[in-house]
Amino acid sequence: QVQLVESGGGLVQAGGSLRLSCAVSGRPFSNYAMGWFRQAPGKEREVVSSISWNGGSTYYADSVKGRFTTSRDNAKNTVYLQMNSLKPEDTAVYYCAIARGGPFGMITSVSDISYGGKGTLVTVSS
Numbered sequence: 001q002v003q004l005v006e007s008g009g010g011l012v013q014a015g016g017s018l019r020l021s022c023a024v025s026g027r028p029f030s031n032y033a034m035g036w037f038r039q040a041p042g043k044e045r046e047v048v049s050s051i052s053w054n055g056g057s058t059y060y061a062d063s064v065k066g067r068f069t070t071s072r073d074n075a076k077n078t079v080y081l082q083m084n085s086l087k088p089e090d091t092a093v094y095y096c097a098i099a100r101g102g103p104f105g106m107i108t109s110v111s112d113i114s115y116g117g118k119g120t121l122v123t124v125s126s
Helices: none
Strands: 003-007 010-013 018-025 034-039 046-051 058-060 068-072 078-083 092-099 113-116 120-124
Touching: 003 092, 018 034, 018 092, 018 120, 034 068, 034 078, 034 113, 046 068, 046 078, 046 092, 058 068, 078 092
Parallel strands: 010 120
Antiparallel strands: 003 018, 018 078, 034 046, 034 092, 046 058, 068 078, 092 113, 092 120
């Protein structure tokens, strides 16, 4: 049974930073590209970032490019999202996800997701 458990969310002021973590079990972690997506109240899900199985390739949505960085530690079965220069519009529930397309099947849209976690709430105050 696949489990993805996110942590690290919270309340932060605009301009601040947070680091999200996602621990994965039940799947051979290094066989899959991973990603993060978010959903704000009343809005559709938005893919934020993705990373290939070995970290050699990454993808970022234009809305977070230059501010967010994703990384992974295959020895710990964990993927991370470092979020800097946070803005109020970054407020959302953040979910990590396993890519449907294998080790290089980057997540660039929600249709590329096979499994997602339960999410962690990030609130950015102005």
